[in-house]
Amino acid sequence: MGKLTKNQMTQLGGSYLRYAQAIGNYRINNYARMTKLMRIRSREYYNSLNDYSNSFYLAGTNLIIDEAEASINQMKEVAQDLDKAITNVEKVHTVVKTIGAAVQLGAAIISKQPIAIADSLKQFVKAYKKVKDTE
Amino acid sequence: MRTITFTIALIGILTSCGSFSEINTLAIKSSESLKKFKTLEYNFTINCSETCYQRALEDNRFALAPPTCECTEEKKTDKNVKRLFTVLDTYFKGLQRLSNDKLVNISFSSISEPLTEGDFIKEEDIKPYLNLSQSIANMITNKYRAKQLSLAIEKANPDVLLLLEKIQQIIEQNLVPTLTNKRGELQQVYLEIFSDSANSNYDRFMIKDRYFNELNAISEKESELLKYSKSLNKIAVGHQLLYDNRNNLDKETAKNAIVKLYSELSELIN
Numbered sequence: 001m002g003k004l005t006k007n008q009m010t011q012l013g014g015s016y017l018r019y020a021q022a023i024g025n026y027r028i029n030n031y032a033r034m035t036k037l038m039r040i041r042s043r044e045y046y047n048s049l050n051d052y053s054n055s056f057y058l059a060g061t062n063l064i065i066d067e068a069e070a071s072i073n074q075m076k077e078v079a080q081d082l083d084k085a086i087t088n089v090e091k092v093h094t095v096v097k098t099i100g101a102a103v104q105l106g107a108a109i110i111s112k113q114p115i116a117i118a119d120s121l122k123q124f125v126k127a128y129k130k131v132k133d134t135e
Numbered sequence: 136m137r138t139i140t141f142t143i144a145l146i147g148i149l150t151s152c153g154s155f156s157e158i159n160t161l162a163i164k165s166s167e168s169l170k171k172f173k174t175l176e177y178n179f180t181i182n183c184s185e186t187c188y189q190r191a192l193e194d195n196r197f198a199l200a201p202p203t204c205e206c207t208e209e210k211k212t213d214k215n216v217k218r219l220f221t222v223l224d225t226y227f228k229g230l231q232r233l234s235n236d237k238l239v240n241i242s243f244s245s246i247s248e249p250l251t252e253g254d255f256i257k258e259e260d261i262k263p264y265l266n267l268s269q270s271i272a273n274m275i276t277n278k279y280r281a282k283q284l285s286l287a288i289e290k291a292n293p294d295v296l297l298l299l300e301k302i303q304q305i306i307e308q309n310l311v312p313t314l315t316n317k318r319g320e321l322q323q324v325y326l327e328i329f330s331d332s333a334n335s336n337y338d339r340f341m342i343k344d345r346y347f348n349e350l351n352a353i354s355e356k357e358s359e360l361l362k363y364s365k366s367l368n369k370i371a372v373g374h375q376l377l378y379d380n381r382n383n384l385d386k387e388t389a390k391n392a393i394v395k396l397y398s399e400l401s402e403l404i405n
Contacts, residue, residue: 010308017316024319031330039327046323047190050316054186057309058179058212064309065215068301071294075222078291082229085283089238092276099272 006067009060016053020046101126155234155280157393158377158384162230164401165370169224175359178216179209182313186320193324219302226291233284277385285381292378299371306364314357321349369399 004012023046031039101123187204232238325346329339373396380389 006304010312013309013312017312017319020316021319024323027323028326031326043323043327047320050186050320053316054179054182054313055208057313058208061179061212061216061305061309064301064304065212065219068219068298071297071301072218072222074294075226075291075298078287078294079222079225079229081290082226082233082283082287085280085287086229086232086238088283089233089276089280092272092279100269 004059004063006060006063009056009063013053013056013060016049016056020049020053023049154236155277155284155384156236157390158284159231159234159236161373161377161393161396162227162234165373166224166227166231168366168370169220169227171363171366172220175356175363177310177314177356177360178213179310179313180206180213182317183209186317189320189324193327216302216305219298223295223298226287226295230284230287233280233287238280281384284384288374288377288381292374295374296371299367299374303364303367306360311357311360314353314360318350318353321346321353369396372396 023042027034027039027042027046034042105121105123183206184204187202187206191198191202325342328334329342329346334342373393376389376392376396377384380386380392383389
């Protein structure tokens with residue numbers, strides 16, 4: 001016998017739900033006339049049918065999840081790609097700060113002020129070292 | 136003077152492009168919507184535990200301890216259902232981070248401070264150059280971000296749609312029907328309590344009142360779950376919209392459509 005599909009499992013869940021409802025309706029309409037034993041037995045049947053119905057819904061869910069496994073793995077891969085892209089953007093962020101320091105150094109050289117050159121050179125070296133550290 | 140005017144104009148052009156705040160908000164709303172499932176407080180384990188507890192109450196034997204409801208299979212299934220949510224949430228969090236404009240809001244102001252503070256160079260002399268470098272840097276990183284966002288959205292789209300569809304199937308076709316079972320079982324429980332000849336009319340009135348309250352609670356849970364499932368449809372539409380516009384993510388038409396969609400999503404979440 002082949003395996004049941006998720007749709008068949010869900011249909012079985014629905015069928016057992018209706019069987020339970022049939023017994024439930026019978027109990028409601030005939031409860032006053034039923035003996036104590038009939039009440040107990042019919043309730044046990046009712047509970048069993050309800051449990052089967054829930055079990056089929058659970059099994060149907062497991063089959064749906066099985067079908068999603070490949071997508072789960074693919075999505076994990078995409079999430080890793082995104083992490084990598086974020087790290088790269090952060091790295092670019094550090095690199096461009098160095099460019100800024102270089103611009104500043106250039107401006108200091110143009111202004112021909114030795115103290116400004118020394119100071120901006122210090123800034124540039126600091127920024128450059130940070131870039132090297134991230135590599 | 137002409138150089139400065141040109142520089143300022145260029146800065147204006149460069150800084151005007153490359154914001155992904157709409158994608159960022161859509162990703163945040165999608166994550167929030169996914170998280171809402173937990174707040175609905177209904178899954179297979181809860182159904183199993185409540186049924187088990189209910190039956191122990193009906194059992195005539197009087198035990199010293201409350202019933203232990205293992206619900207092993209249900210716990211296993213719920214854990215797997217949670218994986219579907221987690222993998223989608225991780226993805227949307229990644230989109231959120233990469234589309235967050237703060238990630239690339241590069242500022243060179245801290246670099247220029249030591250020089251301008253010491254009056255070595257006038258601030259107005261250095262500022263246009265720093266601003267220009269800053270804008271070019273932002274543009275480069277924004278181009279990179281646009282490309283990476285586009286690649287991720289393209290790669291993820293079929294799986295995002297499939298996973299959302301699977302979650303919807305689970306909720307609508309498998310989880311919600313267990314509430315119908317619960318409703319039926321409740322009817323049987325109250326039938327037995329109600330039919331007890333020892334009850335007075337007042338007792339019967341109170342029993343009915345409690346029964347209807349419990350039925351209402353089930354119906355409310357049912358409609359919350361179905362409404363939630365509908366919100367997942369919105370996430371799917373949103374992601375498809377991102378996919379369709381993946382190469383024009385910073386264009387106004389795409390942005391407007393995204394804004395409209397996350398507003399709708401917000402209404403469903405709240």
